[in-house]
Amino acid sequence: METLVRLSFYCFAAATIAFVASAACYLAYAVGRVRLRRTALATDAGPALVTHEASFQPASSGIGRFATLLAWFGVGFQAVSILLRTIAAGRLPLSNMYEFSTTFVLIAGVIYLLFERWYGVRQLGAIILPIIVAMCAYIWLLPADLREVNALIPALQNQPLMTTHVSLAILAYAAFAVAFAAAVLFLIANRWRVAWLPSPDLLDDLGYRAVTIGFPAMSLVLILGSVWAYRAWGTYWQWDPKETAALFTWLIYGVYLHTRSLRGWRGSRSAVILLVAFAAVVFTYFGNYVFGGLHAYGGV
Amino acid sequence: MTHISLDQPIAKPRALPEVVVDRIWRFFCSVRAAVVEIAVLAVLVLIGTLRGSSVPRSIADAFPIMTPLVDGWYAWDVFRSLPFAGILTLLAAAIAVCTINRAPGIWQAIAHPSVTTTHGFLRNAETSATFTSAIPAAELAAQLESALRSGRYRTLTAERNGEIHLYGDRWRFSRLATFPFHLALIMILAGGIVGAAWGFRENQFYIPEGSVRELGHGTGLAVRLDDFSEVYREDGTALAYRSDVTLIKGGEPIESGSMTVNNPLTFGDIVFYQSGFGQAVALKVADSAGQVLFDDALPLGPFQSKLNPDAPAARMDLLPAGVAMSVIAPDENPANAPELDTLHLRPGEMFFMIRPLGADSPIAEPLGATVGQGESIQLGDLSLTFVRERRFSVLQVARNPGIPLFVAASVLLVGGLAITFYFPHRRVRGIVSATPGGSVARLAPMARRDWSAKRVFEQLAADAGRRIGIEPTLQTNEPDRSPAASNQLSRASR
Ligand code: HEM
Numbered sequence: 059m060e061t062l063v064r065l066s067f068y069c070f071a072a073a074t075i076a077f078v079a080s081a082a083c084y085l086a087y088a089v090g091r092v093r094l095r096r097t098a099l100a101t102d103a104g105p106a107l108v109t110h111e112a113s114f115q116p117a118s119s120g121i122g123r124f125a126t127l128l129a130w131f132g133v134g135f136q137a138v139s140i141l142l143r144t145i146a147a148g149r150l151p152l153s154n155m156y157e158f159s160t161t162f163v164l165i166a167g168v169i170y171l172l173f174e175r176w177y178g179v180r181q182l183g184a185i186i187l188p189i190i191v192a193m194c195a196y197i198w199l200l201p202a203d204l205r206e207v208n209a210l211i212p213a214l215q216n217q218p219l220m221t222t223h224v225s226l227a228i229l230a231y232a233a234f235a236v237a238f239a240a241a242v243l244f245l246i247a248n249r250w251r252v253a254w255l256p257s258p259d260l261l262d263d264l265g266y267r268a269v270t271i272g273f274p275a276m277s278l279v280l281i282l283g284s285v286w287a288y289r290a291w292g293t294y295w296q297w298d299p300k301e302t303a304a305l306f307t308w309l310i311y312g313v314y315l316h317t318r319s320l321r322g323w324r325g326s327r328s329a330v331i332l333l334v335a336f337a338a339v340v341f342t343y344f345g346n347y348v349f350g351g352l353h354a355y356g357g358v
Numbered sequence: 359m360t361h362i363s364l365d366q367p368i369a370k371p372r373a374l375p376e377v378v379v380d381r382i383w384r385f386f387c388s389v390r391a392a393v394v395e396i397a398v399l400a401v402l403v404l405i406g407t408l409r410g411s412s413v414p415r416s417i418a419d420a421f422p423i424m425t426p427l428v429d430g431w432y433a434w435d436v437f438r439s440l441p442f443a444g445i446l447t448l449l450a451a452a453i454a455v456c457t458i459n460r461a462p463g464i465w466q467a468i469a470h471p472s473v474t475t476t477h478g479f480l481r482n483a484e485t486s487a488t489f490t491s492a493i494p495a496a497e498l499a500a501q502l503e504s505a506l507r508s509g510r511y512r513t514l515t516a517e518r519n520g521e522i523h524l525y526g527d528r529w530r531f532s533r534l535a536t537f538p539f540h541l542a543l544i545m546i547l548a549g550g551i552v553g554a555a556w557g558f559r560e561n562q563f564y565i566p567e568g569s570v571r572e573l574g575h576g577t578g579l580a581v582r583l584d585d586f587s588e589v590y591r592e593d594g595t596a597l598a599y600r601s602d603v604t605l606i607k608g609g610e611p612i613e614s615g616s617m618t619v620n621n622p623l624t625f626g627d628i629v630f631y632q633s634g635f636g637q638a639v640a641l642k643v644a645d646s647a648g649q650v651l652f653d654d655a656l657p658l659g660p661f662q663s664k665l666n667p668d669a670p671a672a673r674m675d676l677l678p679a680g681v682a683m684s685v686i687a688p689d690e691n692p693a694n695a696p697e698l699d700t701l702h703l704r705p706g707e708m709f710f711m712i713r714p715l716g717a718d719s720p721i722a723e724p725l726g727a728t729v730g731q732g733e734s735i736q737l738g739d740l741s742l743t744f745v746r747e748r749r750f751s752v753l754q755v756a757r758n759p760g761i762p763l764f765v766a767a768s769v770l771l772v773g774g775l776a777i778t779f780y781f782p783h784r785r786v787r788g789i790v791s792a793t794p795g796g797s798v799a800r801l802a803p804m805a806r807r808d809w810s811a812k813r814v815f816e817q818l819a820a821d822a823g824r825r826i827g828i829e830p831t832l833q834t835n836e837p838d839r840s841p842a843a844s845n846q847l848s849r850a851s852r
Contacts, residue, residue, distance in 0.1 A: 260809045262807070262809070267810065273779075274772060274776055278772055281768045284764075289621075290631075293559070295550070297406065297437040299408075302437075306400055306403045309396055309403065313400065316389065316396065324807050345407075
């Protein structure tokens with residue numbers, strides 16, 4: 059491996075560590091302190107009744123701030139990692155599952171942290187950071203030769219289209235991940251009324267805002283993908299499985315938007331659609347494993 | 359919402375056709391039907407997507423009882439099926455009808471919104487702001503109006519029962535943005551139909567170097583491949599494949615250009631793509647009278663020798679001579695199955711063979727010979743010259759008149775979405791009333807269970823208060839959290 063590529067990988071390793079620590083802190087922050095109280099009822103004959111009672115209390119805000127700081131560290135390391143690889147390869151790392159996923163980790167982190175700033179909702183990190191950690195784990199499990207920088211096959215050599223198409227896909231998936239996290243948190247907050255979770259309304263709105271970023275991005279992914287297909291293969295739409303999986307995902311978010319804006323759905327029904335839709339995102343992302351097709355190159 | 363009051367005269371029973379048309383119209387207008395249609399489309403797309411995968415197979419493996427169903431699944435070409443075309447048509451019709459149906463209402467809300475509201479609406483709003491002042495109601499209303507206007511809100515007022523009703527909104531035209539968006543969806547479908555009906559697509563257009571081939575499809579064009587080149591990187595991976603071609607119309611060259619993968623050549627609305635390449639052989643065939651039967655190049659490689667799959671081959675019928683001719687090139691991969699390479703051709707050699715074709719063929723038996731580049735031989739009555747080795751290029755050629763539709767639709771689609779999402783129509787209502795000590799104004803946003811819109815309103819109220827020097831008191835009502843309300847807003851409230 060070239061030095062820069064190796065350095066880039068070390069930065070990714072550092073980012074992984076930061077993200078794992080951050081995820082742990084976010085989880086501790088969101089769950090709060092659990093205090094077990096032991097109450098003993100004493101009688102003349104000694105303690106007769108011992109009960110254990112769990113009580114939940116909000117975590118200190120310090121651990122939340124620490125979680126955010128660690129997440130910024132992770133994002134910083136990951137940004138350097140991507141930067142080094144970009145310099146080494148002379149292009150953005152977007153062309154195989156390893157490169158695509160490392161960029162996803164960066165963008166998902168950034169989008170999440172932006173939403174955390176805008177809405178001041180730290181508990182969301184308890185869902186998003188584990189997703190990011192899972193992606194890091196997936197990257198570690200990928201065959202090591204994908205970490206090398208390889209030359210592009212002729213069909214992938216369309217810099218502007220490839221860069222925009224793929225980076226918008228990453229942006230869309232990252233936004234959808236935030237919407238998913240908001241939906242999960244909504245369902246928890248709505249069900250159990252945990253006092254220190256953000257208000258369900260806010261979570262509902264946050265999910266929607268994330269979709270208003272993800273949906274137009276996904277629309278552009280589909281459009282630019284077909285333009286690219288036209289440039290490379292001479293046809294806009296091949297009904298290739300990866301394409302149709304993306305179309306499927308897009309349609310599910312379309313259902314979400316319609317039930318919301320026209321039928322006035324809010325809350326748990328909307329949240330459930332977001333869960334289904336995110337399952338479709340995951341299916342599209344890892345679709346290469348299930349089907350061949352024109353998108354099958356790219357390392358898996 | 360329309361209310362049917364009891365003291366209205368009972369409507370006359372309507373004629374059946376009218377009822378049917380009304381039903382159909384209402385079906386297409388129904389948002390519930392639209393949502394179901396999109397969901398059905400999504401399910402069909404999923405079925406079609408999984409067909410390209412091993413998922414159905416694993417279902418059949420797990421539940422053998424499903425095998426016939428799974429076989430049917432693999433056999434069903436969803437995207438070219440009637441139900442799929444049907445649901446797309448239905449969606450397009452629904453979008454069109456729904457648009458026509460909603461347009462007047464939306465226009466009404468933009469151009470002539472109702473200005474008056476009720477105290478009940480303001481009281482029950484999830485958030486509201488109250489401004490108390492010692493100045494008369496009319497003056498307070500005017501100040502609030504100008505404050506809203508400086509926040510780029512349009513304001514309208516109306517007087518009723520001695521109170522001033524205030525309406526303010528911003529980005530009202532963004533409500534129109536769903537029209538270009540949905541129109542774009544129809545245009546993309548229309549573009550697909552136009553492309554399929556009036557375009558053409560030639561997936562494998564073979565031209566050997568130096569040869570001319572007719573394109574057909576009513577274009578009157580012929581294409582000459584002037585040169586084909588491949589560029590490799592140092593490590594042996596392909597960097598680019600390039601074809602240089604000349605387009606010929608009516609025997610005259612009209613344009614020259616080149617194409618590589620990802621960089622097609624466009625001529626008018628016809629696009630040429632580099633798709634593949636291979637080996638070709640230039641040869642000349644003449645009969646015993648000296649008449650030339652063939653003087654061109656044959657692409658080798660679309661076919662292989664029947665006996666040795668590693669050997670590219672070609673075949674052509676020479677009808678006037680009553681023979682079929684095949685050419686076999688040297689084995690391309692001698693390491694693989696060497697026992698099949700019975701011809702042992704060396705580079706630069708080709709094996710030519712003629713076979714009888716038809717009842718009155720001049721030959722009875724196949725005749726064959728190995729020929730070197732530049733050499734001539736006699737096979738039966740025919741004199742054959744292996745002029746030289748060439749290469750051929752495979753192009754894809756397509757004409758798609760749906761492209762302008764597609765491009766325009768893309769712009770409308772993304773633009774419409776961006777406006778809908780990022781410039782949402784914001785609305786405020788309020789009532790300014792006189793009080794013994796002056797006046798009081800209460801404003802509330804139309805933002806039920808919309809956290810962002812409430813935040814925007816609170817910001818707006820604070821800004822307005824700063825501008826007119828009155829600190830507003832904000833009041834919030836916890837949104838209704840009954841299970842039904844937590845899932846759905848009533849449509850009437852919007
Ligand atoms: C049966 C066909 C369809 C009908 C009748 C329909 C109708 C509508 C209507 C009436 C609106 C609301 C306009 C407004 O509030 O002013 C809307 C919004 C929207 N529609 Fe459709 N639509 C259809 C198909 C689609 C499809 C296939 C998609 C893409 C997945 C789509 C995406 C959207 C989006 C993104 C919005 C904006 C939602 C928002 O304002 O938050 N529509 N649709």
